[in-house]
Amino acid sequence: MILNPISYLDCIVFCILLAPQLLLHLGVFETISVVLQCLPFLLLELPYNFIRERYVIKYESRPPFVQQASPFEHLVIRCVRYAFAKIPPNVGRVFFSKPVALPFLRFRMLRHGYIRSPVHWHEYQDKRFRGVWVIHNPIRRPDLCVYYAHGGGFFMGSSHFYMEFLLSWLDLLKKAGYENPSIFALDYSLVPDDRFPKQLKEAVAGYEHVLSMVGDPGRVCVSGDSAGATIVLSLLLHLANKDRHLDLLDGVEKRRLTKPALAVLISPWVTLVSDRYHNTKSDYLDIGRLHLYASEYARDAASPNDHIASPGQCRDISWWRQACPLRGFFVAYGNEEVFAPEIGELVQFWKKGGIQVTSRGEVGGIHAWPVASLFLSESNKRLEGLKALVEEIRGNI
Numbered sequence: 001m002i003l004n005p006i007s008y009l010d011c012i013v014f015c016i017l018l019a020p021q022l023l024l025h026l027g028v029f030e031t032i033s034v035v036l037q038c039l040p041f042l043l044l045e046l047p048y049n050f051i052r053e054r055y056v057i058k059y060e061s062r063p064p065f066v067q068q069a070s071p072f073e074h075l076v077i078r079c080v081r082y083a084f085a086k087i088p089p090n091v092g093r094v095f096f097s098k099p100v101a102l103p104f105l106r107f108r109m110l111r112h113g114y115i116r117s118p119v120h121w122h123e124y125q126d127k128r129f130r131g132v133w134v135i136h137n138p139i140r141r142p143d144l145c146v147y148y149a150h151g152g153g154f155f156m157g158s159s160h161f162y163m164e165f166l167l168s169w170l171d172l173l174k175k176a177g178y179e180n181p182s183i184f185a186l187d188y189s190l191v192p193d194d195r196f197p198k199q200l201k202e203a204v205a206g207y208e209h210v211l212s213m214v215g216d217p218g219r220v221c222v223s224g225d226s227a228g229a230t231i232v233l234s235l236l237l238h239l240a241n242k243d244r245h246l247d248l249l250d251g252v253e254k255r256r257l258t259k260p261a262l263a264v265l266i267s268p269w270v271t272l273v274s275d276r277y278h279n280t281k282s283d284y285l286d287i288g289r290l291h292l293y294a295s296e297y298a299r300d301a302a303s304p305n306d307h308i309a310s311p312g313q314c315r316d317i318s319w320w321r322q323a324c325p326l327r328g329f330f331v332a333y334g335n336e337e338v339f340a341p342e343i344g345e346l347v348q349f350w351k352k353g354g355i356q357v358t359s360r361g362e363v364g365g366i367h368a369w370p371v372a373s374l375f376l377s378e379s380n381k382r383l384e385g386l387k388a389l390v391e392e393i394r395g396n397i
Helices: 008-026 028-056 064-068 071-086 089-095 098-111 163-175 198-214 227-240 242-249 287-297 317-323 340-352 369-376 384-396
Strands: 120-125 130-135 144-149 181-186 220-225 262-266 329-334 357-362
Touching (some): 008 028, 120 163, 130 163, 144 163, 144 198, 144 227, 163 369, 163 384, 198 227, 227 262, 317 340, 329 384, 369 384
Parallel strands (some): 262 329
Antiparallel strands (some): 130 181
C-alpha cells in the first residue's frame, strides 16, 4: 500500500489531531505557551527566509537542499528545523506518538479509499520489549524480515508514526519478488523514561524474537534510521562480543545469537558527540539539541564515548569484522546532513579494514531523506530512496 504524498489538507488534519493530545499531555498553559512561542517564527521568520532563499538570492547561492527541493519540501523542512532546535522534546514526543500518528494514518487511508488496511499488521509485546509486526501473510513463515528501529533522537518517535513508511516498504519488497516479506519495528523505551543500556536490552530481545519467527538469520536484515540506526550498530557490536558487555544486559540474552544477513542504515547517528558535527544551511538537525539528547541517552553509560553506546567511537577493526553482517552494510545518507562527516569517516574506516560496505551519499540530501521524502516529495521522486534500500536487500538476500 503506497499512498500519495502529504497534502496541505493532510497537514491541517494532523494539526487538528495533534491539538487535543498536546492539551492532554502538556496542559492548557504549556500548550498555549508553545503556540505563542512559535508565532513569530510562523508569521515573520518563516515567510521571510522562505521567500529570500527561494526567490531572492541567486540559484547557485541557495542552500544545496533548497536548490532541488519543491516549495512544499522547502517549507516543511524549515518548520522541522525550527521545531528540532526550539521546541521542547516533550512536545515532539506527542507529535510522533501513537495517539496522533495512528488516527492520521487512518485518515490518509480513508482519503485514498481504504476503510481498513490492505496489509496485515499487529502489535506485539512481552515483558522484555514491544513492537509492531507488518507482514504480507501472517499465517505463513516470512521469507524475509526487516528488523527496524525508528529514529527520533532517543527522546521521541514510535513505530506507528513510521507505519506508512513501513507499509510502503513492504509493498516494494513484495514487488521485488519476496513471497512473504515482513517487517518487525521495535518500539524501544524513550529517554528520559529509560536510558542506555535499556534500549540495547530491548533490541537484543527483539532480535531474538525475530530469529524465532523467521528461523533463518540469513533471511534477516537489521535496519534503522538516525538514533534507531545507532541502536542497530550497538546490537551488532554486542552480538560480536557478547561477553564484553554481558554485565549490561542482566541475562537478557540466554544464548549466543547468529548475525543477520545484512544491515541497512539510514543516516546513522554513528558517534553521539563529535567535533565534526556542524549545523548546515540545508539540514534540519541542530548540534546543540543533539548533544543534549546524546548526554541524556548515555548518562548511565561509562561515558558518551562508550563503544557500545556510541558505535562510531569503536576503532577496533577486528571487532567490527566480527560485527559485520554476512552480506555487509549498506549506508544511505545525505551529503548535507550534520552526521555526514562521521558517517563518511566510518564507511572509509570499514572499507580500509576489508569490511563489505556500500554507501549512497545523496547530493544535496539531508537527514533521513528516504523516510521524509516518502511523505513530502512529488510522485516521481518520493520512492527513490526506499527503492534503493529494496534493491540492496534483494541483491543480497
